[in-house]
Amino acid sequence: MKTLKLYTTVFAILVCFSLVIAGPVYGQNRGYSGPIENGGSSGGGGSKKLTSSAFLNYLEDWKEHQNPNYKKIQKLLNKEDYTTTAYKTPSVWVYYDPNGSKTVSRSDEIEIGAYIENTNPIEIRRALYLYLEEKGPGDKDFKPAKAERQIIQVNEYDEKINNTIRIFPDISSFGYIKGEGEVLFRIVISDGTKRISKWNSSNISDHPELGYYGVLKLKVHNNPPKINNSSMSIEPKLVKWDDYVEYRAQLKDEDRDTVNVTLHVYKNNTELNFTKLAPTEPDESDIVFSTEDYNIFVEADSGKNFTYRYSCDDDIDTTWSEIGYGPNLKRTAEITIVGKPKVSTTDPKNYWWQEYSFSIDAKSKNPEGGSLTVSLYTYTPENYGKMWPESQTKQVYNDNVTTFTFEDVKPFEALDSNQTFYYNFTYDMADESGDYGTPLFEGWKINPRLIKYGIIDPIMILNWLPMLIVPLLGGILIERLLRKGDEV
Amino acid sequence: MTIMEISLASIVALIAIGAFLHIWNMCHINMELEKDRGGGEKIEISLSGIKKAISRGVFIPRGLFIPQGSVFNGMALSAWILAFVAFGYLYFLTPLVVPDYNLFQISSLASWSFGFITFGLFLVVFGVLFILATNKLPDGYCCIRLTELYGYYFLSKMHKRAIASTIPLLWISIFISVHLGTIYPLASGVLSVIAYLLLLASVIILISPIIKQSMEGVF
């Protein structure tokens, strides 16, 4: 039986082959007439003509024994009639990645699409028009989303499973939503026959495991703008009231919103607010407020200390920074320092034990003058910022220079020897720089000698002579007490 | 290391050697006494052996004490205290030898007219207290009481005179050290060496009875 089938198959192939080369196609006029008849020129002697009956036999044989091929041939040779009464409505779902999070921020990237199944044959399929609708936080009803309609052509479906997915490219994030909460999506479909408002994906059942939803629900939250507290700075911190002051900070908004940043400056019980709009950048963006742009301080603010902070508002959330300190405003100058301070000593050898004389000249800026207290500080590596205990207080007058002289000052100790000393003065009225003291002035190098006295100096004799006697007495005293040298 | 640092180390080493030899001498006596009682096995070179040797060295019968006379004992103690003061003055008065630990690190003392004597008195008091503290050791440890150090050695009168004569040597050493302190930061190598040699000679003389006995024990 198998041998028979094999012979039959070979024979059929040979016949077909000969038909293709020599004979015309049934039903068509392609330059040759029907099945090869006897007497026709075949291009060669001895070829057999395929008769219609023989072909029929073949066909019956193929139908019986080679059904798939038969059907193919049948399809090629014959097309069935289709009727429109068997048209099925395609199924449309909202598509969302089944592995994606349903809770997203406004800046997260998302993809929303449509999944369509259309089992109609291609001949009767119709193009589908898809419209995405959304219902955001605060919306009562669905409204068209900001996404272009998508058209699904009849031939876009998978041949086997008759489905397709189409993403709405215009919806890439929820940055356009000014709020947070639940956002719903559905698709309204039109194939040209049904009215748009009546055909949507709401009624279809969800397949979350596949990412198909009749109505897709997503939760959207906002990333509020934030000021980096550690980046808050104010330069300079100590200034006069009319000096340039700059407030700086760094702002970050992950949702890339444009943020209203307000600088709040606090002085006593009042609050000054200065607001600017700041677009945000992928990383932190610099926020700067300066006295150049805003009149923050007035002369009456001299001598006061201020604090500040920032608030940031992206129309959804408002955040606050921590309190920053500054600036501290210098007082208005009350005195003028005349010339440079002076220091002198009698012995040019500059021993640490010598007496020094320090002086400074000052006059008042106020016509009525005032009482000025001046203190002296000396600086050496061993004694940094050592205050001479006796401050001086004198009246200073407008245009009358008052000299503050510190005489017979012994500011140094033995360990200061061989060091260069510095000194300055402090006072209780602001000078022209708004400071309450002079900068450090350099003195000179103190003589390296440590000990004041020579070996035969009476004081030094009193140092070493007892040290020859006391140990001697110590040993004798121990022996007198303990009597170890005598018999046990 | 500078010469002065080496000299400091030499003094400390000498004292340590003296202490070691003293214990060794006592150990030697104890071994002989133990032989008499049927023991007296040799010292093993191991941790337990050395511990046993040390215990032999520090435990000595009280009856072996030889009173050397109060005058000598008083002078000897004075000499040791003076040696301690001389040592302190030579190495810890100025920053020349030990920059981090010296009198001139203490600002108030260095600046004070009587800082030197204060330092010296501190050394004396410390020395006296140390000697008195060793005296509190129980009788079994009598040989390491500093007040009785020489009570376990035979000393001729000449040897005693030599020990007492270290006192003027130490006086000179202290005097030189004080002078070096007054001229600091100037320094005098010659004077430093002289002060050191005087101190060294004194210490050698003070521990000479110990060395003598240990040498006699060896040879």
Next chain:
Amino acid sequence: MRLCVVGIGGCGFKVAQEFLGNVDLDLSIVSRLTKADYTTMGGIKGIWIESNRQEAVKQNFFKDLNKDPIAYPGFFIPHDKIQPGSPVHKKVSEIYGFDLKKQGYVRAAQYLKSIYEIFENDESIYGVSRETLGSSNPIFESSWKAISQYTTLAGGKCEGILFIISLGGGTGTGFVNPIVKNIRDTGTKDYLVFALGVLTEEQDELSGQQQDLPKRNLGATISIYDLVTKRDGVDGLIIFDNQILCNKFGTEYGTYNAVNSNLYQIMRPLVAGRYYPSDATDGQAVATNLREGTLQPPLLVPCYSSRKRRGSKEADLVNLALDQDGRYMGCDPTMAEKVFVFCRGFFDIGKIETAIREYIPTLDELDARGNKKKNINVWRKLSDDRVHEMLILLRNPFGSPGAYERAGTLEWRLHRVISSAIDYLKYNRGIILEEIQDPEAKEDETVKLTKVTRDALESYFYGENGLLRELDLARIRLEKGERGIFRRPISIFDGGRSPGRESSSLGIDDAGLTDIQRDQIQKMIQEKFDAMGFKA
């Protein structure tokens, strides 16, 4: 065991000075500040007893205790107790002719003996003395009082006394027995008392002695006689031959400085401290050991050796000491009854005993019960590591017949001394019994003996039971090789008889017992004890 060194007379001064040297430094200021005590080697205490104030004040080592009772070390002049012209002074002078206050009295051994007996026996003298001076025998009692403060008998620390005397000098012996009597009278029979006697040398030209040889020999003989016949007297007489000392160490410029310092060195093992913990002893134990088996104070012959520690063995030191060069009195060590060893250094007792037994085999004898006698006593002390030294005291190393003819034996030396004394007695009767005892003294300082005294002296020396006779007997015993050559104590003012209270209660003269008889008696007593159930 700590000793109190009592130097008596000239020899005692020089030797005691060596013992009592202050080991401490001489710095008076420091001494005052530390309140230093006088420190001597071995913790020895001491005193110098001298009867001649003129001699005493010539030196500055010993301080005058009569002026400063707490000075140390001090000398004591017992005769100062008696004031010139006092009733006692006058009475003694009247009755006996002795001037108790004479400076530089007669240098005769019998002088002090006489003084002692006068105060002991003459009721009129001791009665007046007690009434006027508060003491019946002021010279000797005050001497004892000066000494006793250092002894454990009167609150001191010394457990024994070492008298240092010259045998033959004239002062020394006369003090010892009376002082020892004071000790024994307190009831302490076993308080250790040694006497170190330096037997006068034979060669006159070597010495600075003030008397010629025969007289010195008589003095020496009387000294030895009195010491060894007093039963409750000293526990031993350590006898040095000054001849050997002078030969060995020399007498430079007529002084005995080298002799004295070496004598101290020889005795150092005895007086030093630092006993081996197992050997520490007290005076009582030593005294008991010294006198064991004998009723009379024994003669102790010192033998000494020293060597460097390295390479020296116990046997070497023993042999060196017992050989001729180590003996400081001629003797035959093999005749010793007992041996007492004091050594300094690291020694093994067993090896010492073995070495001694090898040298002196007779020490291995057994007692009446058949047990080995404890004839060797060893006391060890520590020294420095350099030198080891050994002092061996041989008890009574004599008793060999005919040994007196062999030079170098104790018999020979004693025989010569006794013979010299006998000759002096025989041929100087007039001088001995002379009324004026010190012809060279000033007229107002001469001693003029009364008839009572001269009669007593005549009887003492020449009486039937006098010294001359006893010396003859002693010489014979010596020649025969007997022990206990001096047997009977003689007093001057008792007619030459033995003092009654010295006799044995059994009526037997113990000195007359031979060794065999003594052993037999001991054996009988022991058997009796065993039968009664008493154990030794």
